[in-house]
Amino acid sequence: MEFLIIFFHCLLLTTGYLCVQGSSHHRHQHHFHDSRQVYGFRPTKLFVFGDSYADTGNIRKSFADSWKEPYGSTFPGKPAGRFSDGRILTDYLAKFLGLKSPVTYTWMNLGKQKWLNGMNFAYGGSGVFNTFGDLLPNMSTQIDFFEKLMNDSVYTKWDLQSSAVLVSLTGNDYGTYLANGGAFQGLASFISKVINQLEVNLKRVRRLGARKIVVTSLPPLGCLPRSTETSSFKKCNITENIAVSYHNLLLQQAVAKLNNKTGNSTISIVDLFRSFTTVIEQKQDYLGNLKFETPLKPCCIGKSDGYFCGSVDDKGAKMYTLCHDPKSVFFWDSSHPTEAGWQAMFTTLKPSFDRILKYQ
Template sequence: MNKKCVVSLCIALWCVTITIGPVFGSEEECDFPAIFNFGDSNSDTGGLASAFPAFLNPPYGDTFFGEPSGRFSDGRLIIDFIGKSEKRLRLTPKEEDFKKALYTFDIGQNDLGQGFFGNMSIQEVNATAPDIVNTFSNNFKNIYNISGGKSFWIHNTGPIGCLPYILENFQSAERDEVGCAKPFNEVAQYFNHVLKQAVAQLRNDFPSASITYVDVYSAKYSLFTHPEKYGFEQPLVACCGYGGKYNYSVGCGGTTTTVNGTQITVGSCRRPFVKVNWDGIHYTEAANKHVFDKISTGAFSHPPRPLKRACYNSY
């Protein structure tokens, strides 16, 4: 791995086994004995929390785990639902599993966010996209060569301009028709364009690999354009937070003093299951489940194949 890599890679591991299920055309479902995930906090199931035990406090994890579980959400992440969609959990991978495993990637938000909060202009952050993606490609090649893996499931980055931590801190940014910060989403879209081109090149470089590009951006953006259709309310407002238009003046789990002088710990909203955003930066379990349901069908993938057939490399 390139130690100077600007792509945040908090490694989360899911090891699963499945039985052969229904046949799609002439192809059977893929048999992944393990899933190895590389990603930032949107897909980190405990790597950062293991390194810094006191990093996450209640009410993280309340919806599903009942306590903080190392996940930046009230419950499960997309990678959790990917793992749950498989059958029989294997706790420890075998050596031969590395070649047969599914390798998932979920990157970009931290890299772009670092630029936005590093006093860089929109144009300057936009210009970093090719370098970020180039580093990703190099890391992909290293993982491919070291692991011998053949199946790769690559998420693009979501609509960062719809997140409360962007909306609260950049209130002068132009808004789109649903209230998201338009210039920030345009940067994410450009990043995704560059990433998709890189994935196409990786397919040329590694013709024996099955590499699926997953348009998570579109799946997530649908939560902001049609929230009521999917049972969500106020998608731009954080569930766990305090103060301001986006409920993000004080972060989730922090402390603040109310008007009457009482100090309170910032907790969860009463109905996280109708909220899209959890803590101003990450999504709720309900939103993560919704996104998984969309992308696992293959409707948001290039080539358009479901997760269960991600081991096939026909393009």
């Protein structure tokens, strides 16, 4: 009970922070190309570290459903390693910056021409700690990959200084913690450890030369279909979201501390919590163009326990059901938004990106 009281207290604090962040939504209505003219920011590349919310094809084909049908059915028209029916956060951010989506580290052998837009080191399922033993590179290892490329002169410090960096951390460490028998009573302490390691990683990326880093807050994990299924996809899990708010509060404090040490705002938070909840509560995007009648219900659902989107039985029969139109659904599978879902959220995020992705 004491643990929940602490979380409820933090929820109030964090909600206040989210309201402050949200108010900028109305103050900053610039389109990116306008802000680029005003501030003179022309990013040369985008570098990406993190998990499935940012992975555009790093994870091995033998290891993930993201390489199976019906993933990728909207874009590029076939499975391509994205955990969605189409484009995800990385794609929308790259487009926002006037860049093509950066090539994934796994596929960098496609040629030097593909390296010009930066590189994506994110692996679906990863975290700041090991989430699947040594099978997935955690964030520290992903940064190792990048640092080796710098040592090999594939990229220079100037490349990083003149580019944007996306760091996506959306909850896999916590899923692993609980799956391995971690007690809920010890979750607050573990959240602190996750944030401390994330802080180490952010320091390291900045030390390599990054001047503009955006790191995701946790989305409302209690609103993901894997958590709302027990309520027939009608109610978010409040307890989970309280824990999420505690993570986001500590993240806010860590980022403020890092920026205070350098005297500038090198690191900014991409408020996924607010963008998720805004779209889910309003059942549409900010412009009212995309509508989601049942926002908590996913498009692709496993037919029974143990089966997930993309699963087939021994005879190859599909063990999942698929909605008629992914464009009318916010969530794609048990954890990830559809392309339309990401597009809707990006309409709420654009003002923040206009404000933070500029050189001062």
